Amino acid sequence: MQDPSNSGIMEKYPDHTKGRCHLMFLSDFYRDTLHVTDPDLLEQVVGLSEIRLCRQGDILIQQGEVPTYVFFLMHGTLRGVLLDINGRDITDCIVYHSGDAAMPDNDLTQPASVTMEALTDCTLACIPVEEAFRLIREQPAVAELYQQLVLRAAGMHRALKIAICQYSAAQRYQWFLETYPGLIHRISHKYIASLLNMTPVTFSKIRKSLKESESV
Known part of the structure; x- marks a missing residue:
């Protein structure tokens, strides 16, 4: 894994791609993948969002850090990783469905329980955590989306645990x-x-x- 202190591990979308094309890319993603269809809400979410690029091996969120952004996978594959008591690298989860939250935990206020690492080059949409909380409080559609993502992640972890145990x-x-x-x-x-x-x-x-x- 690359050093998370390296400022180049996660880049904003290149400046020359911003503007109308950038906004359309985000708008299409939120509407078609996350099903944010209300025009006013869609405009608000897009306005709060950025696109980030990760290269293979980059660290998105380091274990022990409190996340400052909510990340949604647009393209690529990430994993949650932690070390066991013997220092062995353990893959806790894999995120590869477009639209999935690329987050270490459901509770966005707690320090990350795992490190999120890019297994391939990735493109992600991100929203500041405080803005995400505000949208969850004020917008029922966003609260419902958040619940769906939490349930999906919990279901995947439960299915993995059953597979490993049984x-x-x-x-x-x-x-x-x-x-x-x-x-x-x-x-x-x-x-x-x-x-x-x-x-x-x-x-x-x-x-x-x-x-x-x-x-x-």
Whole structure:
């Protein structure tokens, strides 16, 4: 992971792309992906937003820091990562659906429980946390959207926990393929193995075994 103190880890959208094209990009994202359809609310949300670019390996939010922005994934893949008691790198979650909140926790006021790291180059929409809170308080549609995102994230974590606790390693691999379609080809397999609570060696053996059985 790159040093989070490096000011270049997260860039604002280049100045030459701002203006009408920039606003249209945000407007299309909020309307088509997050279903913010009320014209006045859409204009307000777009006006409060920025687009940020992350390169692969960049740190979006560092564990222990209180987030100052709410991030929504537009394009790319991120993971939540933490270290276990032995200093081992553990992938806690993977964010790759466009429109998902790329946040470490549901409670935006607490220090981040995990670090959010870009696994690929990413494009994100972001809103200052204080403005997000205001919109949640004042706009029922935003409050409903926030609840939906929280429930979605909780559901994904619950499904992952069930898979880890109740499925064999091979079953966990199949679950991943079904739950994260296409992601197997987009990120390093060591992060997937970590997410599924298996070693890279076990992960590789399962893939090889399944390929051999499919070729019979």
